Amino acid sequence: MTTMANEGLTIAEAADRTGLTTHTLRYYERDGLMLAEVGRTSAGHRVYTERDLTWLVMLTRLRATGMPIREISAYAALCRARDGNEDERLALLRAHRRRVLDQLAEVTDHLGAIDNKIGLYESRTSTSPR
Amino acid sequence: MTTMANEGLTIAEAADRTGLTTHTLRYYERDGLMLAEVGRTSAGHRVYTERDLTWLVMLTRLRATGMPIREISAYAALCRARDGNEDERLALLRAHRRRVLDQLAEVTDHLGAIDNKIGLYESRTSTSPR
DNA sequence: CGTTGACTTCGACCGGGCTCGAAGGACGAG
DNA sequence: CTCGTCCTTCGAGCCCGGTCGAAGTCAACG
Numbered sequence: 001m002t003t004m005a006n007e008g009l010t011i012a013e014a015a016d017r018t019g020l021t022t023h024t025l026r027y028y029e030r031d032g033l034m035l036a037e038v039g040r041t042s043a044g045h046r047v048y049t050e051r052d053l054t055w056l057v058m059l060t061r062l063r064a065t066g067m068p069i070r071e072i073s074a075y076a077a078l079c080r081a082r083d084g085n086e087d088e089r090l091a092l093l094r095a096h097r098r099r100v101l102d103q104l105a106e107v108t109d110h111l112g113a114i115d116n117k118i119g120l121y122e123s124r125t126s127t128s129p130r
Numbered sequence: 131m132t133t134m135a136n137e138g139l140t141i142a143e144a145a146d147r148t149g150l151t152t153h154t155l156r157y158y159e160r161d162g163l164m165l166a167e168v169g170r171t172s173a174g175h176r177v178y179t180e181r182d183l184t185w186l187v188m189l190t191r192l193r194a195t196g197m198p199i200r201e202i203s204a205y206a207a208l209c210r211a212r213d214g215n216e217d218e219r220l221a222l223l224r225a226h227r228r229r230v231l232d233q234l235a236e237v238t239d240h241l242g243a244i245d246n247k248i249g250l251y252e253s254r255t256s257t258s259p260r
Numbered sequence: 261c262g263t264t265g266a267c268t269t270c271g272a273c274c275g276g277g278c279t280c281g282a283a284g285g286a287c288g289a290g
Numbered sequence: 291c292t293c294g295t296c297c298t299t300c301g302a303g304c305c306c307g308g309t310c311g312a313a314g315t316c317a318a319c320g
Binding site for chain 1: 188191192194195216217219220223224226227230231233234236237238240241243244245247248251252254255
């Protein structure tokens with residue numbers, strides 16, 4: 001099974017392209033993380049569109065920056081409710097952005113301290129820096 | 131019970147000063163994360179020294195930058211084995227440093243994409259930026 | 261002395277985020 | 291046909307990093 005029709009990928013292809021596993025894709029869908037219902041073939045097999053893929057990339061970014069599944073689910077629900085809730089979505093994203101920035105700053109700070117420690121070891125042993 | 135003797139804190143004081151819970155402190159100790167055996171009073175109560183506190187701060191930094199418990203345990207073990215294993219410790223820290231840097235870069239990248247998304251919403255709704 | 265209260269150990273449990281396996285259905289290749 | 295592959299659902303299991311509670315001990319205060 002290569003492509004199906006053209007536009008419309010199998011779950012395996014979607015997994016390939018997103019770097020997620022088929023198990024994870026099904027899990028995300030179950031948990032209401034998809035923006036829109038994932039299509040099915042007559043046989044009941046999932047069909048992913050490019051739109052789905054695009055969302056999965058965004059979803060992956062949100063996950064990779066630490067947004068909890070619950071919150072992504074909430075965001076997806078807002079998007080699904082085609083309403084004038086854009087400000088809510090925006091607020092959600094902005095709150096996330098803030099948290100990520102804070103966390104970046106914190107990690108950077110900790111990293112500095114770790115670097116100091118590394119510096120101490122370097123100055124005490126024969127191991128040359130870098 | 132306030133201070134005990136002077137220098138030498140109870141677990142509750144150590145918890146206060148590190149921001150960890152007493153449960154977590156005991157858990158860390160059980161898991162071999164401490165640099166040196168934590169002292170005990172005659173009654174069997176833990177006594178934390180300033181040295182312990184200093185290490186707990188470092189430990190917290192390692193955790194906050196994502197070093198797994200296992201690896202911290204390995205590092206602590208190296209430190210406990212008073213040997214010429216400084217190069218191993220250094221290697222461990224440098225590997226961690228690398229991972230943290232990579233992760234910072236990745237998160238920053240994802241954040242950029244999220245910012246773009248935010249920008250789109252901002253340009254589409256009445257909500258003012260900032 | 262008795263009561264308080266902070267401590268001890270031990271082992272069970274929790275929440276998040278997957279990860280996996282069993283059982284069964286479709287379909288194309290040979 | 292039959293085989294093999296890929297899919298389906300469902301529910302259980304796993305790893306991590308704590309988190310909690312029960313039951314017991316000890317020192318100090320009144």
